[in-house]
Amino acid sequence: YLVVSFDRTNTSSPERFRYKLIHCNADWMPSGLLEIEYLDGFNDNLVDDYANSQSTTVDYVNYRIQFPNDNARLKLPGNYVLQVYEEDNPSNVVLTACFYVLDKQVNVSSGVTSNTDLGMNKEFQQVSLAIDPLNLQIRDPYVDIKTIVMQNRRRDNLKADIKPTFLNSGRLIYEHNPKLIFDAGNEYRRFEFVSTKSGGMNVERFRFLNQKYVAWINPDRPRSGLSYIYDQDQDGRFFIRNYDGADSDVDADYVWVNFSLKADYPLQQPLYLAGDFSYGNFSENYRMKYNEAEKVYEQAVLLKLGAYNYMYFTDEKGGGSTREEEGNYYQTENEYLTLVYYRPIGQRYDSLIGYSVIKSQ
Secondary structure, eight states, X not given: OEEEEEEEESOSSOOXXXXXXXXXXXXXXXXXXXXXXXXXXXXXXXXXEEEEOOSOSSOEEEEEXXXXXXXXXXXSOEEEEEEEEETTEEEEEEEEEEEEEOOOOSEEEEEEESEETTEESSSEEEEEEEEEOTTOOOSOHHHHEEEEEEETTOSTTOBOSOOOSEEETTEEEEOSOGGGEEEOOOOOEEEEEOOSSSOOTTEEEEEEETTEEEEEEOOBOOOTTSOOOOOOOOTTOEEEOOTTSSOHHHHOOEEEEEEEEEOSSOOSSOEEEESGXXXXXXXXXXXXXXXXXXXXXXXXXXXXXXEEXXXXXXXXXXXXXXXXXXXXXXXXXXXXXXXXXXXXXTOOSOEEEEEEEEEOO
């Protein structure tokens, strides 16, 4: 089963939320199917599993949605969007969560190399794929199959509209495809604070000020143009943890986390904090502000106790870029997710029929 958990901060009074599920195609646009075609049950359900925070400086209510449940069961594979909205104001969507449902009909094998069509052992990584249809009869692989590849679950630089290079005994082979070349990036930076009694890994200071917890991450410096240094990161993920409590969903406090990046001059492009905690959102909440007097980029973000991966991306055409501040190193260990969709003649939606996950070495 799948659990969606979220907090409504700065309140101790539960609000009435409802949720619905939307079936989408590979590009996350609604498929246009009727609800009865993809859903068994109701599609306007109350979020009735919630709990107030306990002994925290920031009041919040934690909500949980688990499904399949007695009210809703999914009938079709593909992409799904879960929308949570206010019961009294359905147009006010407070949360959007995306997930996949798989109907495995093909085997997908993948590989990653630094020996790319743009050069060997430089700043790129190239993915190759092979899709084995097993018993699935694919009429036209170049039309009926859609393949998407993501680096560290990022949607800002995903590769789509990828066609097979050639067919080999029914297998779809993707090799030497320029669309499957990614900037290699760098290992994610990390910090951790799992208790309000002290700081944690990469935390310079941790204080209780003006009735709230405040943390300062050790000042960062640009890593572009330096030698590659390996670090065992979690490829951008974050994990909510509170070592002083029994249930981190409701007893982990929120902390104002101050990030800083040394810079002699401001960049031409906007600079953002990036990681799973920002959900690929290049918004003002995660935009670094340049302090001319101190020669440093700064930003404060409200985060729940836990362990976090982060980077600094510039916002450029084609997605976030690590080139300016993090660098691109072919040795970087990245996680690549491949998704394979199928839409034969007469079918009105993209069904997810295969996937693979591989790490570059």
